[in-house]
Amino acid sequence: MSIVELPSYLEQSDKVRDRFTRLKQRPVILEVDQLSKQFDTPQGSVTALNKVSFKTHRREFVCVIGPSGCGKSTLIRILAGLENESSGRVMLDGNVVHGPGPDRGMVFQGYTLFPWLTVKKNVMFGLERSGKGRVPSETEAMQWIELVGLEKFANSYPHQLSGGMKQRVAIARALANQPRILLMDEPFGALDAQTRAKMQSYLMDIWKNIDITILFITHDLDEAIYLADRILVLKAHPGEVQELIEVPVPQPRSPEQLLSPEFLATKKRLEDLIHPPEANVEINGDHLNMVRMVALDDEVSSVF
Amino acid sequence: MAKRQWFSVRKPLKPKQRFVLTIMSFILPLLVWSAVSYLPFLWHPKMEVTSPGDVAYLKVGMLVDRDVFERESATLQESGGTLPEGVRANPVYLPAPHEVAIAFYTAFTTEPKRRNEKWLHESLWDSIQVIFWGFFLSSLIGVPLGILAGTYDVISRLTEPFVEFFRYLPAPAFGALAVAILGIHEAPKIAIIFIGTFFQQVLIVSNTTRKLDPSLLEAALTLGADRLSLLFKVVIPGIITDLYKDLRILLGWAWTYLIVAELIGTSSGITWFITQQARYKNFDNVYAAIMMIGIIGLTTDILLARLGKRIFPWEKAAARA
Known part of the structure; x- marks a missing residue:
């Protein structure tokens, strides 16, 4: 019932197809193999993730999207090593990983900056943990702070920064460890629309210029299409891979593309996957029990 | 000028109001203490004897209960002796603010x-x-x-x-x-x-x-x-x-x-x-x-x-x- 005729999201221009061919020839950075996760609850065992498998190539930008309860947060927490998988494997550069480590950087939705450290010290945290001395850590930290454009705030405390600035520090802090992959768990979810758009373009700039592979969780369809090379769509109960979509929108991206046919086609596909038509029935059956409370002869008797 | 709201629920007061109230929180108990100490009609349950008159056991400066003092006066009035004199006073355990203030130094x-x-x-x-x-x-x-x-x-x-x-x-x-x-x-x-x-x-x-x-x-x-x-x-x-x-x-x-x-x-x-x-x-x-x-x-x-x-x-x- 779309009003405008849209092309299929599977249709790719030659340039885009060529790019994906080359992308898939790059070395695999992250390989997730048959990953499952069960939680024990008082109501019994709940499967959060069921045999999730996918590969991420070097310098690829992957977004993970799915309805609530699809286990996307569980997935990224397992990848970061903050939770243990029930079965399956996570491999980084071909080696199985266990537990958290600086090779997988993480940016959380809640910023998680250390409030007692200045911006500079926050970014230095990981560097110092890796055994680098104070002075080289400081020099290196300043480079990362400059990369996110916050050199003026190097000696400020997190409380003095806006949400967007905090998240830029968090990104710099994660990147300073030079991780193989940057895991981002709805990092811009708490920001207002304008800041979010700005952060998206910052992130694209950073991604273009440094050797980093990004796995980005979001529930915002536009954000996913705008940022990602490929989108991993999960479905809920249990969390399983529904589709790995190759975004047909050409790179490099710009905000004008938000209204391009490829973009809208991809969005339509995501809408269909995440809010399937049968789910709507349930929502409609759940309508409010309304009684008219405006007099028929009222001056404004109808809003139409 | 906007009307000052002293009793708005869970709204902070202006700094000046707060300061006044902080001072008041110390002043109020002090006022109660001063009133009890300096206004004899409020409490002062004792009489401090200034002249014992003909009551044998009274001495100058002694504190006696007011009803005892009045009873002795009444008895003496009947028998026609010299009446004892005294001023109303608080018990010894409640000194007046100025006495305590002086004690801070002494x-x-x-x-x-x-x-x-x-x-x-x-x-x-x-x-x-x-x-x-x-x-x-x-x-x-x-x-x-x-x-x-x-x-x-x-x-x-x-x-x-x-x-x-x-x-x-x-x-x-x-x-x-x-x-x-x-x-x-x-x-x-x-x-x-x-x-x-x-x-x-x-x-x-x-x-x-x-x-x-x-x-x-x-x-x-x-x-x-x-x-x-x-x-x-x-x-x-x-x-x-x-x-x-x-x-x-x-x-x-x-x-x-x-x-x-x-x-x-x-x-x-x-x-x-x-x-x-x-x-x-x-x-x-x-x-x-x-x-x-x-x-x-x-x-x-x-x-x-x-x-x-x-x-x-x-x-x-x-x-x-």
């Missing part, structure tokens, strides 16, 4: 009655030392233990149930025991303050440690922090400001154990001064000494709060934001 200049007794400033210094050592020793063990219990479940399970039990045992109950073990001088007093503070301290500190945002620990883990740096670079700096506030509150509690502690063994410090002055019926000195404890406590707390703002600069940033 208490320090009053020479001890016996040579082995101490001046007030010496007594106060003794008390402060007892508090300091009791609190210091308690914190020396209690704070690290609390942090460990709040960080590691194994230490929490191993210590907290017992601590939880022990904190219900009233510290003064250990008085006799402390004297038997530690002698009659400073040591048992310090022990009582220690017992009164330590067990609360472990629980409060472990609770504060548990309130640390766990996502900070997760962030540190993804940045490559090992177990030791989690504790020393995240947990401890993460809770230090709350810990500092806890310690300020606990120090207040330590003061409340002081009086009991100082009664143990040989009475000493400010408590000795208070009991001694009460024995001499110098109640103005008693009030002054009690108030000095309050003043020392409040001043320490204010100074520590100021110091806290200095040593934790990010707290100031948080307050401004």
